[in-house]
Amino acid sequence: METLGPLGVGFLVFLDNIFPPIPSELVLPLAGFTSSQGQLNIVAAIICATLGSLIGAIVLWALGKWIGIERIARIAVKMPLVDVDDVHKTVDWFDRHGDKAVFFGRMIPIFRSLISIPAGMRDMRLLKFTLLTTAGSAIWNTILIVAGFYLGENWAIVETYAGYFQKIVIVAVIVLVIVWILLKVRKRRRKKAAGADVTENDHIEPGEFDS
Template sequence: MPTSSWAVSAAAAADGGSGDYGGFIGWVLGLMTALGEPGVGVALFIETFFPPLPSEAVLPSAGFLAYDGQMNVWLAIAWATAGALVGGWGFYAVGRLLGRERTMRLVSRTPLLEEEDFLKAEKFFSRFGGTAVLVGRCVPVVRSFISIPAGIARMPLFKFSLYTIIGSAVWNTIWIGLGFVFGPAVEPVLSRWSSVLSNAVLAVIGLLVLWFVVVRVRRLLRARRPDGTG
């Protein structure tokens, strides 16, 4: 199958962000084009800790690359699942090592992480137990944070890993499969909206950095006041 203009544009994005796909989205597409299947795993690992990069946008792109002959669809699914598992281990370790209260404080003070999202994942885990890890990997927002309450509850690592692999494999197969099956239909969507999505990501990052600075400045000012009031 001849190389499509989409793949050429993605390769150009890897070199300098040029081509039909702009900004951050173009960088992600270029990453997968440059690294092949392992690039999908890297993108999914980043998505675990960087919510503005949704897997629903990354995985269909990998499916299209597989359709276009740029990568093997099954290896793409395997690497995506591996990336999600390693990211899940990271959050699991945080919950297990720090415990609930310290984890809550860490989440509340970390840009890009929301305490509300952590509480949703915790409630989901409390309701369904270990099965929440398997099911939660297919639930937006919860899918990234579900590993934290699993670590806090000291869920056996083997069981956690098995459930994460199964749940992530199902999620990745669905979205990569859609990109593979619909093939060229993915291209005009990315061409039209890549710059918009990239600008939205940059706007979110800018607002989060501003929020982080404001919170830190207010905390320092409050600490310097004798009465400790804000």
């Protein structure tokens, strides 16, 4: 960490946003501990970590913008159990809660990276996206770095508890997916029993998801 310096911290956080070789929950507390030893400027570490988060998020935002919601929707409706209504509901949810999702998503493992893609797909204004991402990332990065600073040689405790948090998020996602699948299967069976055509809505008109 002493060798990497603040710019190295920022680069590792950038990589964590794109493809996490080393999770920021490990890098940032260690940067805080190194700062407590006088080998790293804590303010520079926070600034560079936040810049790394922002740059990584913008890359994924641009990817989402390039892919576009129409293309994803056409792929989604070809997947088992997914129909146009599901895509509509997802788009509507993001239109209503996108600002909060981008801000708070920066503090949640897994979603920290993924939330940038739908923001790009829905063409969230780059300035708004930048401000929300910077604010959320700055808070999260500061918490982890400062925690590592004050914990000193016990900085690894932060990574341990952050790991618990990540496991909780993963379990919650798995449970939600299982519940969603069960509800969709139940709904399909009811439609079949009623003689409904379960594929009648699986067609997307061009521009259907334009805001």
